[in-house]
Amino acid sequence: MSDSRKHRILMVSDFFYPNFGGVENHIYYLSQCLLKLGHKVVVMTHAYGKRSGVRYMTGGLKVYYVPLRPFFMQNIFPTFYGTLPIVRTILIRENISLVHGHQAFSTLCHEALMHARTMGYKVVFTDHSLYGFADVGSIHMNKVLQFTLADVTQAICVSHTSKENTVLRAGLPPEKVYVIPNAVDTAMFKPAPERLSREEIIIVVISRLVYRKGADLLVEVIPEVCQMHSNVRFIIGGDGPKRVRLEEMREKHSLQDRVEMLGAVPHAHVRSVLISGHIFLNSSLTEAFCIAILEAASCGLLTVSTRVGGVPEVLPDDMIVLAEPDPGDMVRAIGTAISILPRIDPQTMHLRMKKLYSWHDVAKRTEIVYDHALSCCNQSLTDRLSRYLSCGAWAGKLFCLVMIIDFLLWHLLQMWQPAEEIEEVPELVFHNREESWNVNEDHGLI
Amino acid sequence: MDNSFAGSSHPARYKWRKVAYGGMQPGFDDNHTDDSFLEGMVMNANVVKRNLLKVMLDTVSISQYLCIVTLVVLIWTYTLKSAINVSSLLLLDISLLVLGFLVLILTADMLSLSLLFHYFLNISFFTTGLFLLSPIYHTLTCSISPDSIWALTGSLLILHLFLHDYSGSTVKPPGALKNPNSLNASIVASVLIASRLPSRLHVFAIVLFSLQIFLFAPRVTYCIKKFSFHLHLCFSFVLIAVTLGFTYHLHGLLFVLLLGLLVSVNVLCPYWLIRLQEYKFEINGPWDEAKLCFDVTE
Numbered sequence: 001m002s003d004s005r006k007h008r009i010l011m012v013s014d015f016f017y018p019n020f021g022g023v024e025n026h027i028y029y030l031s032q033c034l035l036k037l038g039h040k041v042v043v044m045t046h047a048y049g050k051r052s053g054v055r056y057m058t059g060g061l062k063v064y065y066v067p068l069r070p071f072f073m074q075n076i077f078p079t080f081y082g083t084l085p086i087v088r089t090i091l092i093r094e095n096i097s098l099v100h101g102h103q104a105f106s107t108l109c110h111e112a113l114m115h116a117r118t119m120g121y122k123v124v125f126t127d128h129s130l131y132g133f134a135d136v137g138s139i140h141m142n143k144v145l146q147f148t149l150a151d152v153t154q155a156i157c158v159s160h161t162s163k164e165n166t167v168l169r170a171g172l173p174p175e176k177v178y179v180i181p182n183a184v185d186t187a188m189f190k191p192a193p194e195r196l197s198r199e200e201i202i203i204v205v206i207s208r209l210v211y212r213k214g215a216d217l218l219v220e221v222i223p224e225v226c227q228m229h230s231n232v233r234f235i236i237g238g239d240g241p242k243r244v245r246l247e248e249m250r251e252k253h254s255l256q257d258r259v260e261m262l263g264a265v266p267h268a269h270v271r272s273v274l275i276s277g278h279i280f281l282n283s284s285l286t287e288a289f290c291i292a293i294l295e296a297a298s299c300g301l302l303t304v305s306t307r308v309g310g311v312p313e314v315l316p317d318d319m320i321v322l323a324e325p326d327p328g329d330m331v332r333a334i335g336t337a338i339s340i341l342p343r344i345d346p347q348t349m350h351l352r353m354k355k356l357y358s359w360h361d362v363a364k365r366t367e368i369v370y371d372h373a374l375s376c377c378n379q380s381l382t383d384r385l386s387r388y389l390s391c392g393a394w395a396g397k398l399f400c401l402v403m404i405i406d407f408l409l410w411h412l413l414q415m416w417q418p419a420e421e422i423e424e425v426p427e428l429v430f431h432n433r434e435e436s437w438n439v440n441e442d443h444g445l446i
Numbered sequence: 447m448d449n450s451f452a453g454s455s456h457p458a459r460y461k462w463r464k465v466a467y468g469g470m471q472p473g474f475d476d477n478h479t480d481d482s483f484l485e486g487m488v489m490n491a492n493v494v495k496r497n498l499l500k501v502m503l504d505t506v507s508i509s510q511y512l513c514i515v516t517l518v519v520l521i522w523t524y525t526l527k528s529a530i531n532v533s534s535l536l537l538l539d540i541s542l543l544v545l546g547f548l549v550l551i552l553t554a555d556m557l558s559l560s561l562l563f564h565y566f567l568n569i570s571f572f573t574t575g576l577f578l579l580s581p582i583y584h585t586l587t588c589s590i591s592p593d594s595i596w597a598l599t600g601s602l603l604i605l606h607l608f609l610h611d612y613s614g615s616t617v618k619p620p621g622a623l624k625n626p627n628s629l630n631a632s633i634v635a636s637v638l639i640a641s642r643l644p645s646r647l648h649v650f651a652i653v654l655f656s657l658q659i660f661l662f663a664p665r666v667t668y669c670i671k672k673f674s675f676h677l678h679l680c681f682s683f684v685l686i687a688v689t690l691g692f693t694y695h696l697h698g699l700l701f702v703l704l705l706g707l708l709v710s711v712n713v714l715c716p717y718w719l720i721r722l723q724e725y726k727f728e729i730n731g732p733w734d735e736a737k738l739c740f741d742v743t744e
């Protein structure tokens with residue numbers, strides 16, 4: 001335990017509670033575990049509807065919902081320097097030592113990291129998604145990422161495939177990138193108390209019904225599986241543009257009694273849907289790290305998934321059956337899964353998952369990254385500018401210009417609102433941090 | 447996190463595995479970069495190696511279409527200057543129709559009487575419709591000044607050339623248009639020009655001529671190209687020569703512009719493309735989004 005170095009961390013992202021998703025959960029659970037380790041964690045995100053201002057969450061997690069309106073897909077409008085005053089105020093007020101940004105597709109994250117670097121703080125960046133190289137959106141996103149990561153102190157990726165992808169996209173040296181996977185809250189995702197009968201095999205699908213998550217593959221696979229195995233039923237949770245296609249498939253093959261569509265499943269009910277099934281089917285076309293698979297495995301379900309992105313790294317081979325993203329291969333994989341189902345014991349699987357994944361482990365490994373980041377030496381503006389220049393013939397000079405203007409604006413702000421005038425928040429100790437929240441059955445995000 | 451690994455008796459020489467579960471791998475840092483790093487990366491897998499001569503021969507179809515459009519504009523100019531009379535225009539229309547028909551018949555794989563009859567019926571409906579509509583076109587732009595008409599026609603033609611599908615592939619006939627805006631622009635341009643003409647018969651003849659070319663030329667050139675590449679090349683060169691000849695007689699500057707355009711399209715652009723290909727860097731790997739092998743029909 002590192003009692004000597006207690007960090008004061010600012011987590012920045014556009015994605016946080018009350019949104020539910022991979023990035024949001026990651027930030028929340030990681031922050032909670034870091035708080036347990038004795039560090040101070042503050043989260044900064046944009047306002048969600050009426051939820052604006054400072055809120056305190058479980059364990060004393062302070063969240064700044066900065067009043068910026070989301071503009072495109074939950075991201076704020078990129079104003080480059082508009083967030084400088086508020087970021088500076090938060091950094092000084094909370095006496096932050098390190099800034100941790102999440103998700104490449106988050107404008108608030110990029111802006112905050114840029115300002116933090118200008119002001120001389122150490123930054124760590126975590127990338128949660130895979131991106132391509134060929135389409136217009138990806139090319140621009142990668143350039144922005146290159147800008148941010150040109151000067152980041154350390155970077156974290158959630159899987160080895162994600163590390164390869166990030167290193168190629170941003171041109172980072174691989175030694176700077178740490179691989180720390182996500183984890184799952186095994187206390188919340190417990191298997192059903194009694195084993196389900198295996199007369200009827202129930203396959204559960206919970207995902208957003210969009211192209212990226214392979215809803216089209218489901219449309220091809222489900223009728224064939226229902227035809228081949230007469231005792232199989234499907235439960236599909238989730239909503240999206242492709243729901244219509246699934247309903248049509250149901251009608252066309254008269255599978256109304258064998259395919260149940262639940263619609264959007266709120267996060268709190270995911271476990272109850274999962275424990276009603278034997279097999280979890282994931283048909284995504286791209287996935288950096290699939291937390292849904294972890295949740296299913298923690299509930300004792302056998303997983304069948306497409307072999308894409310970081311999915312092969314997530315579970316040991318006896319807990320998952322992989323298939324190519326091709327309907328024929330997926331049907332074969334489901335058949336294999338059904339045949340090995342008698343050998344699966346949900347409770348054993350759950351206990352194994354507790355050992356394989358733990359948010360406390362993630363927090364400890366992240367702490368090591370923070371220690372490394374803070375031990376890196378400080379750099380002056382001229383050293384940093386040379387890193388930006390190497391980003392590209394035109395882009396490098398543009399980035400340097402952006403950083404110089406940021407530097408000048410920072411000094412202007414220092415004269416206008418000196419740091420001494422900003423009151424620092426005293427260290428607050430929350431006594432309920434002592435009780436182990438793992439045992440608390442109905443802890444939730446309130 | 448306790449390192450309870452099954453079956454690892456000598457953690458000192460533990461082999462690094464590309465897995466995410468089980469916590470930190472003993473003996474390795476989280477930023478350890480294995481030798482197998484990026485071994486799944488494939489570079490330039492789908493890049494086609496291009497040959498300069500082949501690219502230049504392929505661009506001949508672009509020049510061919512440019513010349514066809516230039517010839518249409520030339521006919522319009524001559525008609526507006528009253529250098530051609532109605533009867534020669536109508537003769538031109540009929541001969542183009544017959545020629546087009548001949549080309550289709552001679553290069554068709556299967557000659558079926560019903561197909562021929564089908565074509566003939568469509569053409570007659572088309573012609574009759576145009577004849578009936580020509581009085582409307584005649585008075586369409588009476589109140590608009592000629593400058594606006596020339597400007598509009600010019601921009602529409604440029605739009606048409608810009609959006610036209612030049613793929614010239616001999617695999618699929620040019621059926622449903624991916625972007626109908628190019629055809630729309632050309633049809634509107636023809637109607638605008640036709641509305642400037644003195645009599646209804648003029649209007650009918652010009653609209654029939656323009657529409658024939660814009661609607662059927664892609665199909666006819668596709669048939670020629672599919673039949674024989676050499677025939678396609680001969681036809682294109684003859685067309686280019688004829689166009690250049692007529693343009694030279696009409697206006698010197700136009701001739702120079704057209705010549706410059708053809709040279710740049712046929713010679714300069716292929717060379718530039720080959721030069722740029724060296725910089726192509728396509729990356730593929732396990733992180734790519736999977737491509738569905740079946741078509742998604744909505």
